[in-house]
Amino acid sequence: MKIIDGGVTAATGFEAGSTAAGIKYEGREDMAIVFSQVPCKVAGTFTTNVVKAAPVLWDKNIVDTAPYVRAVIVNSGIANACTGEEGMRICAATAQAVCDLTGEDVSTVLVGSTGVIGRQIEEDKIVAGVKALMAVKEDTIEAGTKAAKAIMTTDTHKKEIALTFEVGGKTITLGGMCKGSGMIHPNMCTMLGYITTDLNISKALLQEALSEVVKDTFNMISVDGDTSTNDTLLLLANGMADNEEITEKNADYTTFKEVLYIVCEYLAKEMAGDGEGATALFTCRVVGAKNTRDAKVLAKAVICSSLTKAAIFGHDANWGRILCALGYSGAQFDPAKVEMHFESAAGSILIFKDGVAADYSEEEATKILSEKEVTVICNMHEGDAAATAWGCDLSYDYVKINADYRS
């Protein structure tokens, strides 16, 4: 497999477009389309929040029942969440605007929204936006990149990746984009993520691969512990690479899942590291746990701890807060067995062992914690299971961004 340029338009037959529809933001593009030149299969995972945004309800229904799809329309600025019947009507009107041009059923169009909760989207604006998107969409890398930028809210940079790999002598491409910076604590998937591939695979296996990979990638990141009403991850497969359809869990399926894992892990880490106000990507790697469930629970407790996140912002080796977070995670373990290291591009240092602090240099620890990517490795010495979770530090800017996000 090989990493290549691009994102959602990297795979054969996928187009993208973006436009400034004035949904809420001024002076920037705020709508994007991902379009397949031929009917394609779709898999999806969505927020577990009881309060589901209208686009989540709309998309869930399509993923569950529609025979094929053609397009995804995304807007930033307004989340179309807590918007009642009117919100659902906007989803239908958005889809209809695409279908006025394709002549297909509204069930072929998925929608996604991100931004402020509770405000209604104006129908004329979003319909005009759809028309503009259908006119400008193209299959270039640049079009994909512009789409990745149009769906950003408080993100500081666009997030996209593409890879190629071989299946039965054919070159397959898998590419994706996502956005997410605040209200990130996916319980099924992330804020908004869109992945496209020209692979030919059965719909059942497409969904199974996505659901499994999401558990170890998007579901293992957190910026602020708030699980959004809008979390949506869609995987579109149009089969244009022309390989023989994958219908069982053979070696090709395994290869596909590995590549999908790389794409999802990359996008998830990009979101965690670009958390609102973040100055560092903070990774917790738990090894030697009793079982995988414990390993995940432990790793996630650490990257979610506000006190630990604030210490990382301060480059302070305040390991007591990490041990404390492991302790309240819900997993059982013997604190005296825990071994803890900090690690970054600046080096690695043993911090805690045999129930007490190791004899380490605070100066060296601070140096290690001053990098843009820092990792704490916790060896529980209780078994063989491992897990990784990704988060970010907690800075003044997180508070600033969120104290007055709506204005």
Add this chain to the structure above:
Amino acid sequence: MKIIDGGVTAATGFEAGSTAAGIKYEGREDMAIVFSQVPCKVAGTFTTNVVKAAPVLWDKNIVDTAPYVRAVIVNSGIANACTGEEGMRICAATAQAVCDLTGEDVSTVLVGSTGVIGRQIEEDKIVAGVKALMAVKEDTIEAGTKAAKAIMTTDTHKKEIALTFEVGGKTITLGGMCKGSGMIHPNMCTMLGYITTDLNISKALLQEALSEVVKDTFNMISVDGDTSTNDTLLLLANGMADNEEITEKNADYTTFKEVLYIVCEYLAKEMAGDGEGATALFTCRVVGAKNTRDAKVLAKAVICSSLTKAAIFGHDANWGRILCALGYSGAQFDPAKVEMHFESAAGSILIFKDGVAADYSEEEATKILSEKEVTVICNMHEGDAAATAWGCDLSYDYVKINADYRS
């Protein structure tokens, strides 16, 4: 019942003292004693964190097995957590220093520590501190107040309260103090809380009353979602009010529990409102929930949401974040039925109803949210259960305090 001046020394036969032992802080008192002139009964609740500080292990054993106790020694600055065998040795040495003067067994002395995790307390300093405390302790209100100040860490003010009530023609006094500002998310009780009473009551009922009241008070507050390694709440009863011993759940027991609730709720709210960097006490009152468990889970999710807390700091009526937090709390409900009001000394305003935003004035909402105590009332319209949780806003100062707490 009547609120009176004072705290832990308000009840007959209880003394307190404080001293500057130089455990970690310079130029301030950092040790306190609560002392009963006669043997007294003790009840306690402790952190559920797997990682328990040495004083928690020490106290738990005493609460479970000791026939009576005489004193509590508390230090601030160092938490004596993650300190291994040496930490337990310090607890024993502290207790022994009291017993050198009382001639009693070390099982009569409880200890408590709060501050930085992982550092060892120097034995000569804490032993000298105990000697000083035993020399200065007295039964005045001032001595109690000074003790409440000595146990503070990042708290901005001391927290104490006392009440009197009647049992069998005798006047009973119940008073308490607590500290806690960061790492506050009690799962059994709070950071450090000490309550004294001259009531005569069986040990079993003393513990039962405390355990039940804690569930609705200390366990319903959160500053930052981090459950400490040191959470300890002790209730000492020395019987000196001379009432006939309460040995069953009669009217006197009910009265006692009501007064205990008032004391615990007051202290818990004081801690929430004095959360690190907090500018407001933020209360969530859930009514109309299916059952009490749901009501508690819903209320706690709201006051724990970082996004909601940042919005409260910004006086921003960002109700979507509150609905979002209700949605991921784990409780099931119909979002369309939720009715939400904001309330404070400046008034009350309907924000959300019938699945959409109410037609409210943003200006008026901001005015209501600009008070020092703000409440959101969520009527789920699913049943009759209610619960209240207390938290605070998330400010720049929370980050500032915690990015470099150790230095």
